[in-house]
Amino acid sequence: MTSSDPTTPVPATPEAPEAPVERIRLRAALDALPAYIPGRPPADDGVHRFKVSSNESHLPPLPAVREALLGAIDGLNRYPDMAGAALREALGAEHGVDPSRIALSTGSVAVTGDLVRALVDPGDEVVYAWRSFEAYPILVGTHGGTSVRVPLTDRLAHDLDAMAAAVTDRTRLVILCTPNNPTGPALSGAQIEDFLGRVPEDVVVAIDEAYREFVDPERRPDTAAILAAHPNVVLLRTFSKVQGIAGLRIGYAVAHPRLARALSQVTVPFGAGTLAQAAALACLTPASREELDRRTAAVRAERTRVLAGLEAQGWELPDSQGNFVYLPLGTRSGEFTRFADARGLVVRGYGDDGVRVTIAEPEASDRFLAIAGEWIGA
Numbered sequence: 284m285t286s287s288d289p290t291t292p293v294p295a296t297p298e299a300p301e302a303p304v305e306r307i308r309l310r311a312a313l314d315a316l317p318a319y320i321p322g323r324p325p326a327d328d329g330v331h332r333f334k335v336s337s338n339e340s341h342l343p344p345l346p347a348v349r350e351a352l353l354g355a356i357d358g359l360n361r362y363p364d365m366a367g368a369a370l371r372e373a374l375g376a377e378h379g380v381d382p383s384r385i386a387l388s389t390g391s392v393a394v395t396g397d398l399v400r401a402l403v404d405p406g407d408e409v410v411y412a413w414r415s416f417e418a419y420p421i422l423v424g425t426h427g428g429t430s431v432r433v434p435l436t437d438r439l440a441h442d443l444d445a446m447a448a449a450v451t452d453r454t455r456l457v458i459l460c461t462p463n464n465p466t467g468p469a470l471s472g473a474q475i476e477d478f479l480g481r482v483p484e485d486v487v488v489a490i491d492e493a494y495r496e497f498v499d500p501e502r503r504p505d506t507a508a509i510l511a512a513h514p515n516v517v518l519l520r521t522f523s524k525v526q527g528i529a530g531l532r533i534g535y536a537v538a539h540p541r542l543a544r545a546l547s548q549v550t551v552p553f554g555a556g557t558l559a560q561a562a563a564l565a566c567l568t569p570a571s572r573e574e575l576d577r578r579t580a581a582v583r584a585e586r587t588r589v590l591a592g593l594e595a596q597g598w599e600l601p602d603s604q605g606n607f608v609y610l611p612l613g614t615r616s617g618e619f620t621r622f623a624d625a626r627g628l629v630v631r632g633y634g635d636d637g638v639r640v641t642i643a644e645p646e647a648s649d650r651f652l653a654i655a656g657e658w659i660g661a
């Protein structure tokens with residue numbers, strides 16, 4: 284007779300003993316962490332919805348990526364090249380730096396976590412703007428650091444004066460997110476240079492450029508020159524946005540060789556997998572770059588159309604340079620999110636701050652403009 288036999292008498296236990304798992308001591312920091320809320324997938328209720336909640340590319344990966352993935356499958360019994368030599372070589376050439384300055388990981392969010400792990404001891408401070416990318420507080424908190432969040436300006440851009448003033452002798456890392464996710468404004472090269480002049484040279488300044496290619500070309504800061512002039516600068520880049528391989532998880536840092544080595548010391552071993560490396564390499568060929576430039580230009584043009592349409596409806600918006608626009612709806616953000624969802628558009632609400640909408644196919648933009656017009660007219 285087994286204990287699952289329904290005829291087995293179950294001994295009465297007036298008070299169930301505490302399960303051993305309840306006695307496991309999880310770090311107290313976990314209780315204070317905000318949850319990362321991913322863009323919601325569309326509900327499965329028969330309504331056709333556009334998912335514009337995660338700043339992804341709405342286009343499938345390039346044919347060259349598909350081909351590279353198929354070509355790499357047969358080698359999957361082997362571990363990936365842990366050094367990512369071919370990809371680092373290609374990225375070094377792309378950025379005009381030695382490959383020793385490139386550090387890879389499973390997305391730039393992971394590289395940002397590696398930076399925190401390499402730099403921050405318990406109680407050390409990490410300064411960043413808020414609201415910004417919601418992974419920052421989680422990455423800092425899980426690694427024992429203290430977040431110093433500096434409120435955005437009235438125009439929802441980084442307040443660089445306040446950020447410089449927030450740097451103390453406990454600060455190990457400052458993160459500049461440009462364009463800022465979710466609000467959209469981008470920093471100019473002059474603003475970044477001026478800021479760097481006010482931050483001690485032993486404080487690392489990471490420039491998170493996840494959306495760099497969406498910035499109007501004439502407004503893109505020359506971060507390669509900034510990096511060359513400032514050894515404390517780290518550029519964070521991803522293949523998840525323009526290149527459209529978010530599902531493969533690959534991103535990288537460009538940094539001083541000492542910092543790049545530190546990142547490779549703390550990163551998860553073999554994190555950047557064989558398929559991710561092969562796909563990333565396929566995105567860097569001249570033909571792929573040409574196609575990606577075309578795609579990015581189309582997103583910028585669509586963003587201009589959407590912003591103009593919204594402004595004509597009477598919306599006052601921040602100057603978005605990303606593949607998204609932001610409606611500063613304050614306490615009505617949740618209501619707008621539900622309003623849009625009911626009309627077939629899955630957008631991303633941020634508490635009582637605002638709503639972010641990714642620029643995707645023109646049909647999604649048309650629906651967004653119709654919904655925004657209905658909302659503002661109501």
Ligand SMILES: Cc1ncc(COP(=O)(O)O)c(C=O)c1O
Binds near residue numbers: 337391460
């Ligand atoms: C500002 C910013 N940095 C980094 C990332 C993460 O990119 P990855 O997919 O490479 O981790 C995102 C993704 O949304 C982002 O918005």
